Amino acid sequence: MSTEALFSLGLCVITPGADRELQAIEVDPFELLYRHAVGDWGDLCREDKSLNQSALRWGDRLFSAYDLKNHVRVYVITE
Numbered sequence: 001m002s003t004e005a006l007f008s009l010g011l012c013v014i015t016p017g018a019d020r021e022l023q024a025i026e027v028d029p030f031e032l033l034y035r036h037a038v039g040d041w042g043d044l045c046r047e048d049k050s051l052n053q054s055a056l057r058w059g060d061r062l063f064s065a066y067d068l069k070n071h072v073r074v075y076v077i078t079e
Helices: 016-024 029-037 046-058
Strands: 062-067 073-078
Touching: 016 029, 016 073, 029 062, 029 073, 046 062
Parallel strands: none
Antiparallel strands: 062 073
């Protein structure tokens, strides 16, 4: 896995619910954005990770899922 971004994140937004959940479990959303940008797709199945690799080549949608404390699952999506 690279330590440099594989693509541009563009405009980044967070839903109020995701922001509350991340604050409650003391997770920095920028850490998750970094992981997503460098190709750490988190807790996706092998098939979804493979789809992301293809999407990198074609400029399609990328997504990551991170299973965190207290059964919190956060999705990061790049359109």
